[in-house]
Amino acid sequence: MTTGPHVVVVGAGAFGTALATVIAETGDSRVTLLARRTETVAEITSTRRNEPALPGITLSAGLEATADPHVLKDAPIVLFAMPSQAQGAAARDLAPHLSDEAAVVVCAKGMEKASGRLLTDVLAEELPRQHVAVLSGPGFAADIARGLPTAMVIAAAALETAASLAQALSGPTFRLYPSGDRIGVQLGGALKNVLAIACGIVEGAGLGDSARAALISRGLAEMSRFVADHGGDAATVTGLSGLGDLVLTGTSHQSRNLRFGIELGRHGNADGWSGDLVEGAFAAGVASRVAAERNIDMPITDAVAAIIDGKLDLATAIGRLMTRPITQEF
Structure with a gap:
């Protein structure tokens, strides 16, 4: 009973x-x-x-x-x-x-x-x-x-x-x-899908594990800025709903967001994608648009959104990310 x-x-x-x-x-x-x-x-x-x-x-x-x-x-x-x-x-x-x-x-x-x-x-x-x-x-x-x-x-x-x-x-x-912290938990879950696509792009393009590690670290910085700007606790993204979820979906091939990114990295577009719904593909454009409206610096998210929309090729995206002004990490 x-x-x-x-x-x-x-x-x-x-x-x-x-x-x-x-x-x-x-x-x-x-x-x-x-x-x-x-x-x-x-x-x-x-x-x-x-x-x-x-x-x-x-x-x-x-x-x-x-x-x-x-x-x-x-x-x-x-x-x-x-x-x-x-x-x-x-x-x-x-x-x-x-x-x-x-x-x-x-x-x-x-x-x-x-x-x-x-x-x-x-x-x-x-x-x-x-x-x-x-x-x-x-x-x-x-x-x-x-x-x-x-x-x-x-x-x-x-x-x-x-x-x-x-x-x-x-x-x-x-x-x-x-x-x-409903704000931090939700935004961590939404934005990690975007970063998982970015991890897939890194893997598909053969950019190496060092690039993936750098992307995860700098992606967390983007997530924390976005969460804080929306009134959430930036520390939430270091927990299960941010870092924990990103490590899972950014490294495991069970993740459709990662597999979608691999397709982008290999071919420069997702024309051959025939898999299930990819939540990160929706979230990338939304987050990039909101970040622009609120003046939040989100270079990785912006790059993923532009690649998905066909507005930016992979080589140019990598070049832009690697030649950004050098600033303190925190």
């Missing part, structure tokens, strides 16, 4: 399915995965698999699945695990079904493309009665679903809310650290 809160995970992609199964494995809470397609629900119910999202992985026996949004009405914790650009529309569609007391957790890494707003701000506008939190950090969906040790961050406006959510969602293999 479960004693914890009812947790609903919205979005039956790889990350949403992984979160749902690892939380269900704790056995403390009733966990429901809310999918769009009835076929997905039928597959999970009958086979304990979601092959299109997580091939070869058996899901928790305690995980329920449904396509009926009415399941949200009695859920005090709801995780939004759809892509970043779909979060606002999902909030509008599901708002009538949500409890006023629900905590809604953003589980996507990005910024709204049109406005440059944080996703928690987008959801707070659509869901003014609910608490809006954010989950971010280094964790590949397949690793989480297989029960491999993973640590991430959950941030809310009130640290007490974050701590309560961390306690409810953590388990033997999935540990959440609470934070009160």
Whole structure:
């Protein structure tokens, strides 16, 4: 018998399915995965698999699945695990079904493309009665679903809310650290995708591991400036949602952002890319535009955005970065 809160995970992609199964494995809470397609629900119910999202992985026996949004009405914790650009529309569609007391957790890494707003701000506008939190950090969906040790961050406006959510969602293999810095946690998660693309460009172009290390270090400096300018704590980017996530996605070929960057580095464009959605490709242009508007120095982010848009070739980008005025590191 479960004693914890009812947790609903919205979005039956790889990350949403992984979160749902690892939380269900704790056995403390009733966990429901809310999918769009009835076929997905039928597959999970009958086979304990979601092959299109997580091939070869058996899901928790305690995980329920449904396509009926009415399941949200009695859920005090709801995780939004759809892509970043779909979060606002999902909030509008599901708002009538949500409890006023629900905590809604953003589980996507990005910024709204049109406005440059944080996703928690987008959801707070659509869901003014609910608490809006954010989950971010280094964790590949397949690793989480297989029960491999993973640590991430959950941030809310009130640290007490974050701590309560961390306690409810953590388990033997999935540990959440609470934070009160929603700005820093979100921007770290969004910008590390851009820097992971840059790491891929370095690898694809054969520029060497020394260049990757320099890029990670200077990329963190860009992230800290961006976070501080937006009112977050610059130190947050040295934690799991910044440095931790960047080390993971900037070095592992499980990262689609890294693989996308490798394609750019090898060919100078992504015309041959046929993989899944790349969140960093959205975030690069948004962050570069916002940085220009706010006069934040973001040379690596600017270069990645320009290469993706076809406005800058790789050789010129490298030349510009390496001939910038020499200044103190800090």
